[in-house]
Amino acid sequence: MKKNFWLEYWSDKTSGMHRSSSEDFLQKEAREKLFHLAGGKSLLDFGCGSADLLVYYALEYEVCVGADSSQAMIDKAKERLRLHQLEDRVSLSRNDDVHIWDYLEKEEGGNCRFERISAGQVIQYLDKKQVEHFISNALEHLTEEGKICLFDVVNERLYPLWHAGLFNYSDSVVSVVFRLLKQRLSVFKNHLLRRPVYDDGYLYTPVFFIELAKKYKLDVEFANSMYYEYRYHVFFTRSTAK
């Protein structure tokens, strides 16, 4: 697969493509995430997109930085923040998972550390190496008591079932099984052609994050997403075990 496939994919998009783009739904999603963020005064929202949720986070944080690799998304985010009269409360930066850390050092002040670092519906666009790199860098920019929230990771076991229609209760079990078989063939073909195996990026099981937690001496917790049957959240804090 081309190295920058997902960066290119997002470069001309202007919407975070939530299940619904109604303000009511976005507000509900933000409330769920704010519950898990559980306070803190400073937030880095990595992969903030068009600020669909960031406008709600911004109301709760004294310091708020939004970063995204896509200029089109950052432009939309600016527009949305302006619309909500929040442009002065959020600093936006066009940077990807590699360059954001240097940006923070240079532009936001050398020792800048956040109490919360979030990434919502973003981890699926990073491969395992990139996720590990993200966590190790995030830890250097996290306060001692801070929390990293990886929201809406795509579940490797549930996503194929969701994709085949398991949660669409008007579909018969036979048609779900048929679609699942068809999907397996397409996954195999994409794999051979070195194309992205799934339309929604990389899928992960909790085991991957448990291993990362062990390696970086972190505590890890999981919660299922309230609004997406095939997604879950991962929370890292520094380990309290002696």
Ligand SMILES: C[S@@+](CC[C@H](N)C(=O)[O-])C[C@H]1O[C@@H](n2cnc3c(N)ncnc32)[C@H](O)[C@@H]1O
């Ligand atoms: C599905 S959108 C989610 C946006 C936002 N977090 C939300 O919940 O509305 C995914 C975002 O991740 C960004 N993204 C993908 N890969 C990235 C990377 N390597 N570095 C920075 N941003 C990235 C995309 O540009 C896009 O805006």
